[in-house]
Amino acid sequence: MKPSAFEYFAPAGIEEAMGLLEQYGEEARPLAGGQSLLPLMKLRLARPRSLVDLRKVAGLSEIREEGKGISLGALVRHRQIETSESVRLRCPLLSEAAAFIGNPQVRNRGTLGGSLCHADPAAELPATILALEADLQVLGPRGKRTIRAEEFFRDFLTTALEPTEVLAEVFVPAWPAYTGWAFEELRRRQVDFALVAAAVLFTVDKAGTCRRVRIALAGTGPVPLRAREAEGIFQGHPPTGEQMARAARKASEEVRPESDVHASADYRREMVAVVVHRALRTALGRVQ
Amino acid sequence: MKKHPIRVKVNGVVYEREVEPRRLLIDFLREELGLTGTHSGCDLGQCGACTVLMDGESIKSCLVLAVQADGAEILTVEGLTRDGRLHPLQEAFRENHAVQCGYCTPGMLMAAYDLLQHHPHPSESEIRAGISGNLCRCTGYVNIVKAIQAAATKGWEHG
Numbered sequence: 368m369k370p371s372a373f374e375y376f377a378p379a380g381i382e383e384a385m386g387l388l389e390q391y392g393e394e395a396r397p398l399a400g401g402q403s404l405l406p407l408m409k410l411r412l413a414r415p416r417s418l419v420d421l422r423k424v425a426g427l428s429e430i431r432e433e434g435k436g437i438s439l440g441a442l443v444r445h446r447q448i449e450t451s452e453s454v455r456l457r458c459p460l461l462s463e464a465a466a467f468i469g470n471p472q473v474r475n476r477g478t479l480g481g482s483l484c485h486a487d488p489a490a491e492l493p494a495t496i497l498a499l500e501a502d503l504q505v506l507g508p509r510g511k512r513t514i515r516a517e518e519f520f521r522d523f524l525t526t527a528l529e530p531t532e533v534l535a536e537v538f539v540p541a542w543p544a545y546t547g548w549a550f551e552e553l554r555r556r557q558v559d560f561a562l563v564a565a566a567v568l569f570t571v572d573k574a575g576t577c578r579r580v581r582i583a584l585a586g587t588g589p590v591p592l593r594a595r596e597a598e599g600i601f602q603g604h605p606p607t608g609e610q611m612a613r614a615a616r617k618a619s620e621e622v623r624p625e626s627d628v629h630a631s632a633d634y635r636r637e638m639v640a641v642v643v644h645r646a647l648r649t650a651l652g653r654v655q
Numbered sequence: 656m657k658k659h660p661i662r663v664k665v666n667g668v669v670y671e672r673e674v675e676p677r678r679l680l681i682d683f684l685r686e687e688l689g690l691t692g693t694h695s696g697c698d699l700g701q702c703g704a705c706t707v708l709m710d711g712e713s714i715k716s717c718l719v720l721a722v723q724a725d726g727a728e729i730l731t732v733e734g735l736t737r738d739g740r741l742h743p744l745q746e747a748f749r750e751n752h753a754v755q756c757g758y759c760t761p762g763m764l765m766a767a768y769d770l771l772q773h774h775p776h777p778s779e780s781e782i783r784a785g786i787s788g789n790l791c792r793c794t795g796y797v798n799i800v801k802a803i804q805a806a807a808t809k810g811w812e813h814g
Contacts, residue, residue: 368698372656375676375722398723405718406699408677418676420723446712470788471769472703475712476719557787558701 370408377420381427381506384419385533389508391417393530398422399442399481402473427480427535432457436540441480441533445492449474458539460548464495464566467550470558480534483519486526486590489560493520494591495550498566498583501539507532523589543578546570549649551642552585555629561586562630563638565618567646569606571654577601582614582643587622587635594618597643606651615644661725665690666734674721681705681716683724684731692732692761696790703789706762707731713769715788732761735768744768744806753802755793762789767803776807 378384388395394416396404407413421427427442430451437457439448448454448465455462468474468482468491482492483503496503496516503514508531519527528534542548552564564585570578580601582594597618600610624635658673665688672687684690684707693716696704700718707716708730735742741749744764754760763786770777770785777785782803783796791799 369679369682370677372675372677374657375659375720377722377725401720401723402700402718405720409699409717422723470703471766471785472706472713472715472788473700473718475769476714557784 368409368411370405371411371414373408373415374417375420376417377423379423381424381533381535384421384424385506385508385531387417387419388533389531391419395419395530397484397533399478399484400444400476401481402469402477403481403485403487421533430454433538436538438536438538439479440536441478441483443479445469445474445477445479445482446471448479457541458499460499460550460566460568461492461495461539463548464491464550467491467552467561467564479537483537484526484528484534486520486524487560488520488523488588488590489562489564489586491550491552491561491564491566491585494564494583494585495566496537496539497591497593498568498581499539499542500581501537503534504536504538505532506535511535517593520590542568543570545572545578545654547650547653547655549646549653551646551649553638553642560629563587563624563635563642565639565642565646567643567650569601569647569650569654571606575605577604577606582618582646584618584622584639584643587624587639592622594621594643596621606647611644611647611651614647615640618643659722659725661722663721663724663727663729665729666731676720676722678721679717680707680709680719680721680724680729683721684716684729687721690731690733694758694761696758696762701790702759702762703766703786704759704762706765706789708765708769711772713766713788730765730768732764735764743809744771744803747802747806747809748799751798751802751805753794753798759789759791759793763791763799767799767806770803771807777803779804 396415398418398420427440429440431438501516547569552561566583568581580598597614600614619636619640624632626632694704696702705717
């Protein structure tokens with residue numbers, strides 16, 4: 368099907384873009400890569416009156432290494448994240464997660480900001496930035512504000528952004544030495560959406576004791592979530608195989624997935640234990 | 656609905672046209688420019704039959720608006736032949752029987768083109784990942800993979 372008719376704007380700068388969003392309010396949608404929005408519009412599940420294309424807005428497509436971490440502009444494409452040497456060195460979990468997104472063509476167009484603001488709970492990047500405890504820099508008519516990743520995802524396809532706000536940048540704080548990472552995804556075919564996925568970060572100290580662990584899950588409910596009880600199992604101890612198995616089981620008990628055409632709730636719950644277990648083992652194996 | 660002027664270079668030729676904002680790139684290429692080599696399979700971005708190159712990168716033309724392509728350079732399957740000669744990728748598809756009904760073929764060729772630009776000597780799993788955005792209902796992919804391997808082995812040159 369074709370999208371219903373809409374007005375189109377390609378503002379030259381961020382001020383103009385925000386002015387348009389303010390003018391049209393909830394009837395306008397910002398357009399980034401369009402890889403999620405356009406299919407919705409073609410199915411007529413979304414019928415915005417106006418699209419504000421951000422492609423001419425400067426300054427939103429950079430990847431910047433900073434002392435305390437790495438900043439990625441909202442219009443950075445998934446393909447850039449996947450291939451960036453900076454990201455691979457400073458935040459390899461993000462590189463690994465981005466490689467799982469869709470397929471090459473989608474990754475050439477889709478953006479970090481678009482994926483986060485679309486907020487599909489089965490998507491890779493929302494869960495990943497949750498595990499990374501990233502900060503989202505947002506621009507609006509009242510100025511800038513920072514939203515923490517754990518406050519950003521409110522409900523199915525719903526974020527903390529106001530209709531007049533634009534996500535500008537994502538700041539990923541650097542993780543300390545001796546941190547391992549892993550992204551594990553279960554899907555039937557390479558290009559399917561994830562049934563469930565886990566983004567894991569695991570930091571130990573020199574004695575091998577767990578200092579910090581983050582387990583974030585995709586595909587288990589209306590928003591990505593942290594398996595906090597599972598994380599708690601490791602605190603203050605050197606990690607063991609038995610703990611990893613227990614944490615995987617605990618993570619599957621923390622989620623309340625729904626059944627749908629792709630998988631039953633029971634299957635998703637069972638598979639949470641599998642992907643979390645795999646991700647924990649891989650992450651620990653990568654600790655240096 | 657107000658039309659927008661766009662300027663697009665397709666297969667080396669510059670076109671200036673006016674389009675509705677909701678006009679998809681694939682429909683612009685096929686209906687406005689008469690370049691029907693790019694196929695519409697699923698209309699939702701799943702099958703990849705609509706794949707073309709935009710500014711050197713493979714994209715699904717059913718998931719891009721024509722207005723988003725203003726100022727861009729597009730390469731479609733029609734742009735692969737030069738002076739009536741098939742591109743090495745097209746030759747490889749022909750020689751390796753990688754075409755049955757032909758519906759997915761233009762998309763496969765453009766996806767393979769993008770793959771080989773970035774990975775001139777891909778492994779089999781890299782090829783399969785490279786065409787993972789393209790579905791084929793006829794061939795089972797085996798000969799498509801072989802054709803891409805053959806094109807890579809022959810020292811395919813692009814441009």
